Amino acid sequence: MKFTKMHGCGNDYVYVNCFTEKVDHPEETAILVSDRHFGIGSDGLILIKPSDVADFEMDMYNADGSRGAMCGNGIRCVAKYVYDNGLTDKTRITVSTGSGIKTLDLSVENGCVKTVRVNMGSPVLEAEKIPVVSDTSRVISQPITVAGKDFFYTALSMGNPHAVVFLDDVENLKIEEIGPEFEHHRNFPDRVNTEFIKVIDDHTIQMRVWERGSGETLACGTGACAAAVASILNHKVSSRKVSVLLRGGELQIEWAGEGQPVYLTGPAVTVFTGEYPAGK
């Protein structure tokens, strides 16, 4: 299998061009290639496929082999891959995902895509659609006890489920201890991605993320969107344009408010290409 390793703000995936390559068991392949010691090393696997309903299809798998419906950093890299490798010459493309068709605008410099702006669709706030177990129809700053500690969280879906928690300090957070406890908490029947947020100023937030199926990653595009929406809903920021500072870089989020789509802008980078497994 020929592959390309790419990342968006350090959220790295192995990309396979399924116009020419075939992956028979993507769940098992995702686990194998993601291993940072015995595999290629990544947060998961992303298959780029032909589509009947959009220009391309993105099919994504986490490092544990579970399927993700949407990936904000991954879809920007899909855009870079298809443009840089001549599968399209369009700078506005559509990509079919597990959470619908997304439209992407590509910024090109010297013949290569540098940044991509994605229409991520509207956030889903209804508890049962996220899904999150709750007595209320929405979960905005609700108490939750996780691993014996009390937190407040806001839940929403950006095509995948997110819990956003505001803290005074995220740098010293023992995320490898608390992250899995949120992921498997009984409130989240489909597990959850959890964003831990420190507010920096009225338009900037700092974020660490524990991703469902992959653990701590350096960035999460859907998570950055969820965090910006939660920051606006909880009046933590006053701007509708929010900069999200992640361990692997910075993402820009725009949201005009309820019923409106969220826009995600950020970089996409190719790291290397190869073949897996090696011939010899």
Ligand SMILES: N[C@@H](CCC[C@H](N)C(=O)O)C(=O)O
């Ligand atoms: N890193 C991604 C999200 C990947 C899927 C997620 N772990 C899930 O299972 O929902 C992003 O950039 O959005």
